Amino acid sequence: MNVQWYPGHMTKAKRQMQEDIKLIDLIIELVDARVPLSSRNPDIDELGKNKSRLILLNKSDLADERQNEAWKTYFQAKGFYVVKVDSRNGSGMKAINNVIQEACKEKIERDRRRGIKNRPIRAMVVGIPNVGKSTFINTFAGRACAKTGNKPGVTKGKQWIRLNKGVELLDTPGILWPKFEDQQVGIRLACVGSIKDDILNMEELALWLIDYLRENYKGILAERYQITEEGTSVEVLEAIARARGCLKKQEELDYAKASLILFDDFRSGKMGRITLEWAPL
Numbered sequence: 001m002n003v004q005w006y007p008g009h010m011t012k013a014k015r016q017m018q019e020d021i022k023l024i025d026l027i028i029e030l031v032d033a034r035v036p037l038s039s040r041n042p043d044i045d046e047l048g049k050n051k052s053r054l055i056l057l058n059k060s061d062l063a064d065e066r067q068n069e070a071w072k073t074y075f076q077a078k079g080f081y082v083v084k085v086d087s088r089n090g091s092g093m094k095a096i097n098n099v100i101q102e103a104c105k106e107k108i109e110r111d112r113r114r115g116i117k118n119r120p121i122r123a124m125v126v127g128i129p130n131v132g133k134s135t136f137i138n139t140f141a142g143r144a145c146a147k148t149g150n151k152p153g154v155t156k157g158k159q160w161i162r163l164n165k166g167v168e169l170l171d172t173p174g175i176l177w178p179k180f181e182d183q184q185v186g187i188r189l190a191c192v193g194s195i196k197d198d199i200l201n202m203e204e205l206a207l208w209l210i211d212y213l214r215e216n217y218k219g220i221l222a223e224r225y226q227i228t229e230e231g232t233s234v235e236v237l238e239a240i241a242r243a244r245g246c247l248k249k250q251e252e253l254d255y256a257k258a259s260l261i262l263f264d265d266f267r268s269g270k271m272g273r274i275t276l277e278w279a280p281l
């Protein structure tokens with residue numbers, strides 16, 4: 001996870017994706033339900049034009065359910081099929097099979113008209129690093145899956161995982177690069193843990209999260225840490241440090257430690273289900 005991107009990587013990833021997309025009917029794009037736009041790369045819209053499109057709001061278990069619904073509506077209005085999923089516990093997986101058939105009905109119909117029988121729908125999973133691609137593939141394909149495609153040593157072809165209902169999934173996901181140009185996007189991705197923590201200023205990020213939570217999820221910090229949310233964001237971080245006994249030697253408060261606790265609680269869902277990006281109405 002947490003791939004570092006350089007222009008060379010992006011060009012290579014894009015070229016690979018262009019090649020893979022030629023082989024498939026359907027793009028299954030994973031986004032992080034807590035940051036649905038920030039975790040997308042719109043280049044995929046250009047790369048994937050003329051393909052059936054399914055967006056999975058992954059990690060929906062960690063996101064605000066009202067916002068999940070709002071985002072679903074938002075993406076559906078843009079012409080995507082959308083399913084909310086939790087790739088870790090498997091919820092939403094059943095719905096996907098039917099949606100795939102629906103999303104590919106034109107292809108199925110075209111095959112039928114041409115007299116082609118039982119050609120499986122071919123799909124690939126794409127998304128930015130850490131969005132849950134591997135977890136999804138493992139859960140969705142499950143144990144029942146069988147790898148198809150070429151026998152090793154015979155041809156160096158693509159490996160496909162055969163799913164039920166005539167669907168085949170490319171076994172390696174396409175990795176999209178995040179949009180780093182936008183600083184707010186970077187901040188949101190950092191909050192959900194999709195950018196390496198060690199290249200970030202966690203305390204500054206904690207202050208951003210504190211302000212966001214106070215504005216959009218009033219009372220959530222007060223409840224979690226038994227503190228008051230009043231004052232500056234630094235004062236709130238200080239209160240969290242005190243509440244959790246984050247102290248350095250000379251009784252000095254350890255803001256770095258408090259920030260880590262805050263992010264651990266947020267990312268694991270212990271604070272509640274929180275979305276960091278509101279669906280445009």
Ligand code: GDP
Binds near residue numbers: 001127129130136
């Ligand atoms: P990839 O880089 O896109 O392949 O992402 P991974 O599959 O490695 O997942 C990144 C992290 O997110 C892992 O710690 C997963 O356990 C976690 N994860 C993936 N899907 C979900 C989900 O739906 N819900 C939650 N809570 N965690 C998830």
